[in-house]
Each structure stands twice: as structure tokens, then as C-alpha cells.
Amino acid sequence: MALEERAVLVALAGQPNVGKSTLFNLLTGLSQHVGNWPGKTVERKEGVFVHDGMRYRLVDLPGTYSLTANSAEEVITREFIIREQPDVVVALVDAAILERSLYLVAELLPLPAPVVVALNMMDVAEQEGVHIEPQVLEAALGVPVVPTVATRNEGVNNLLASIEKVTRGDYPYHPTLPRIREDHGDVFQKVEAAIEGCVPDPYPQDWTALKLLEGDQEITKMMEACLPEDRLRRLHSILLEHDDALVAVASGRYEWIGRMTRAALTRPKTGAISLTGKLDRWATHPFWGLVIMAGILGLVFWLTYAVGAPLQEFLDTYVVGNLAALARMALTGTPSWLTDLVADGVIGGVGAMLTFLPILVIFFAVMGVLEDVGYLARAAYVMDRFMHLMGLHGKSFLPLFLGFGCNVPAVLGARVIESKRARLLTILLAPLVPCSARMTVIAFLAPAFFGSAAALVSWGMILLGLTVLALSGVLINKTIFHGERAAFIMELPIYHLPNWRTIGLRVWQRSLSFVRKAGTLILGVSVVVWALSTLPAGNIETSYLARLGQLLEPVGRLMGLDWRLTVALLASFIAKENSIATLGVLFGTAQGGSLAQQLAATFPASTALAFLTVQMLFIPCVATVAVIRQETKSWLWTLFDLGFLLIVSLSVSSAVYWAARLLGL
């Protein structure tokens, strides 16, 4: 088949923070498809582009530092290259951190696909005083090396030309391969001899031998299944005797890097303090770092409330309200249940989701900027010592913080955490962060019940929520995760100006994926709850939901709640604000006075406190549940979390109720 007739498959690989997304977006623009790698919660991006009459399919591989099976990202990257054998692998390296970023190249070269090295961030390197001769590096490596500045669209045409040359076979491709450190050369040969002829296709034999020496669990498992008994015993005894080989393999790669860069790289004189160093003196300072972070987070809050909340209200009243009215008009003449289903059930449900969007978009955008600039890693660093108390580390702080706006981005944001255990714990705890919708409910009810003490009560509620979060973290970590703690090792990238295109595309993709995935579940549940609140007679007072509330009243009684408050609590599952709307319906305006006045007249302070508490800690809204399911990929963990939150919220608010009664409230 002629090359022109099929798309050339190009894989984009690189360590984190080397500007992979920027290059990917530059090449594919909006013609990209974002999804997940099969069975993994790792984002898979693919796009097509045409250059010089040739069609290219570009697959963005996850950012990884190495290719040993420590995380899903590493396995995905190497399995893709070994199994799909792309026509070219573009290895993006950070010119400012040349040696360290060539480590991945050292891992990519032995794989069965030609590599083109893109020397990105040449501008940042020059700023840091690092000077590199690309031709000299190319001569040493034996593969094309193309200097680029993806943020300014520089060098991209040269990169494409190199890709084309390699795919056409016009480039004398003779890579210099790294070897294991000399003192382990014999061992390597012994391992190779032990597995010779038994390595399943398409895994390269020498690569497999290296991975065995590195103690790679996936490859060890693979070979255990393939080798005959006697050879397996031989292999095990070699590996057992040389269980220190991992460092020898890694050292071998760095020795190779040293040889490759010796002539090409001129380093700055030590002592010169870079801009990043100067900024970090403040941003990572144990005290000033916290002050700066508090300032930035305050700004995020302000943005959310000043821009997001009015937008949310606008969408709710004008867009959703008008849409519902429009639907009612369009459906005149059809049975009234159909009109109600569409206007209240479907549009109400979709509307609830739509109103999430402004807050989500703002949070995604702010997160995107902070991440792109390089600040996110600093915030994680500053918060690390506090997160330790819960068996988490610094990286969990930001996702949890996002929860104050909305629990949905908090759960989605947990993706930045590599450790599976820490990620799961962060997701499970996220619903305990008081989100803005819960705060709205508190903000409405606290003044209604407590008048001038409302601010104090609201603060108390937030404090209570966060205390329960911290205690739950300690508890879950100690019991289910046996007190294990994830290691905290994280690169602090060099600061640079944000790339708006990259951020914009990321916000767009994340919002779209939320609407697509969470949307279906939210819609389904909204319709079901709507049906429960209307059937059989068409009003909420005699509906199944009301009957359910009455049925559950004994449980509600524990917290001093009557059936109406219980129903309001159940209704909050769609969206937290629904509690107030439901109370509005249940109390009506028959007895006169506003809802606030009626509530204050009906319930004692003890009940009010208990209701606020349970609102604060209750199971999250359906949107959050949907993303918890999506991100954990497990109904079991999702249900565990819901059960846990149910028990915690009911017992804490019962305790609050009885304590308040004892105090005579």
C-alpha cells in the first residue's frame, strides 16, 4: 500500500510538563477526539491532520517519566508502541531539563518504532542559560532532533518534515541504544539466555530482559506464563540474586544520556538564580506560600461567586425557565402528564445540569491556568504537611479545594494523583467538602432559623463539615487502607506564561465530557425523582415521594425531622438547592407568611440545627455520584461512599439534635 493512501500513525510521547498538549493542539486543532483509554481513567486524545498531501493520525500518549509498569500511564504508553507499532514516535523533550527528559527517550528507542526527538521549550532553555546544539545531539543519538517552541509555533514544520522523512525511509535511522551499567552486563546476558526464544511476539527480547531486571511486574507475569518450568526457575534465581539491577539499568540510561549530551549541552554556571528560583522563594515558603495560596484561592472564590453565580441564576431563570415555558406551549393539547414530564422532568433535570456549567467552566479554566503556569505543583507542596494527617499528600489538596465550588470538578480533579489509593480516598472524601449549592441551602435556612446568629451557625457548619472530612480521612485510611501513605515525589516545573489555546481547548473538552457522560445519568435520575414526586395524583403532597418521606419518618425522627423535612432532604439528591424548592411546595403559601417565617414557626432550634447538619453531610447530588462512578469505575466504591456518607450524616445530625435538646434548644 502506498503511504499516501493510508493515514500515517504518529504517537506523541513525553514526560509531564514538556508541552505535549500544546504541540498536540497545534497540530490537530479542533479535529480531535477525546476519550479514555479502554478500561482506564486516563485521557486518550487522538486527532488527524494533513501535511504536504499526507494524512496523519496523531495519538497523544499519556505523560510519563519512564516506561516501567508503575502506573496505568506507563503501561498504556509502552503497550501502544509495542502493539500498534506507530510509523513514528515523536518524543517531546524539555530542552531546559535535557538530561532528565532524555530518560524517556532512552526507554523509547529500544521499542519497535522509529523515534523523532522534538527539542521543545528552546526559549525557556535559553532563558535558563542552557545552550544546546541540536545537530550535535542528532549526530550522537542517530535519530532526527528538531528544536521547537510549540507555544510560538516555531520549528513545527521542520518537525513534520522529519516525520515525513522517517516514514518514507529517507532518513538514515541508526539510533545509539543505551545499555545496562557495565557491572551488570553479564547478568543481562544470563537473563537474555534464560528467556531466549520464549518472548511472545511482538515484545523485543532485549527490552523484555531489561524490564525483568527492573522488576517490572507486568513483564514478569507475562514471562512466568510463557517460560517452561526449568527456565523459569533459572530466571527466578538470577533475578533474586540481582534484585539491585533496577538501579544499574537506570544508571546505564543516565550514563548513555551523559555520553549523548556531552558535546551538545552547555550548562549555566551554578549560582545564577533563575526566575523560577526567585518566585519559588515565596511560593513554596512554609508561611508566605500559604499566604499566597490563600490569596489565589480567595480570588478563585471571588471569580466563582462574582461571575459564576449570576450566570447560573441567569441560566436557571431565563434559559431553563423559558425553555420549560416554551415546551409547555409546544405541547398544548397533549396529555398533561407528558407536558409535565418534559417541562419539569426532562428540562428540569437537564436544567439542573446546565446550571452547573458556569461554575464548572470557571473552575476548569482557573485550574487550567494554574496548572499550565506551573503553580499547581507549588500549592500541593505547600499543603503537603497538612494533608499528611489524613494519609494523603499535597496533590490531594487542590481537587478537594475545588469541591468548595462544586464536588464534580473535585472528583474529576483527583486524576492528577498517581497513587490509586490516594486518588480513591480523595474521591471518597470529596463529597464532604461543602459545595456552593449546599452553602446556598445553608445561607437560606440559617437566617430563617437563627436570625442574627446565622453567620455563626454557617461558619460552624463549614467547620463541622471539614472536621468530619478530616476525621473520615483518618478513619478510612487507618481501616480500609491500613494506614499506608503514598510517597510524595513530584516535579516542580519551571514557571512559564499560560498558553490560552491549550487552556481553552482543555476547558472545552472537560465541559463537553461532563455534559456527555454525567448528563445521561443525571437526566435519568431527574425523571425518576420527578415521577416519584408527581405520581399518582399529580401533586407532591400525596406523591410517592411524600409517602416515602412518611415511611422514612421514623429515621427522620432520630434527627428531629418530620416527613416534610425528610422529603426535602431526599429531593436534594437531584441538586442541593431542591431542598428549598421542595419545602416551598410542601408548606405552600396557605398558612400565610414566607417560607422562612413558616419554617421558623414550625420547628425548634434543635431540629433546625440537625437539618442543617444533615444537609451539610448528606449523600452528594446525582451529578457528583455520576462522576464518582465514572472515576472509580466501580459501583462498589460508589455505593460504599454513599453508605458511608449516609451513616455519617445521620449519626452526626442525630447527635447534634439530641445534644441541642439536652441544652434546651
Next chain:
Amino acid sequence: MRAKSHRFWASSPGSNDSVVSLSALHAGEHGEVVELAGGRCMLSRMTALGFTPGADVRVVQNYGRGPLIARVRDARIALGRREAERVYVRKSSG
């Protein structure tokens, strides 16, 4: 996953008493990595980030408690104190 402890010496540690934990270096001090301790998974991450025997590590920030920042192979790496305690370096002067 059970972490098995590994210890590796680049060269004989001998009676060299200038070998200390990375966490013991003050900001501005540097040294050469001689040994890494820890489970395989952790070692794999540490080596990929540049910590291999022979590498020069300079401590950028260390306030005596909590995590610290080190510079290795031109990259800035934040390390938890426990992780830093498991990197042994031969302190260099200057």
C-alpha cells in the same frame, strides 16, 4: 503492594562518615547520591526523576520539617521528608 527494601551502593561506603540523608542537607548544600533505599516502585520513580548513584543533588529548600525541594539533573523535585530520608548522599563542599 508490599514494599521490599533495597539498598544499593554505587561504591563501597567504607568508613566514609560524610554520607548523610538528603534531608540532613541545608538549603544551598549539595552532594552526590550514593545510595537509595525503598521499595521497588518508589526506587523506579526516584531513578526516573534523576536520582541515581553518582548524580549531584542540590537542596533548594529545607526548613527542617515537612517536604523539601531538591534540584537534580536540572529539574526541581519536591520530596516528602520520608522519601528524602531514604536518599543517601556524600556531602560535597562548595
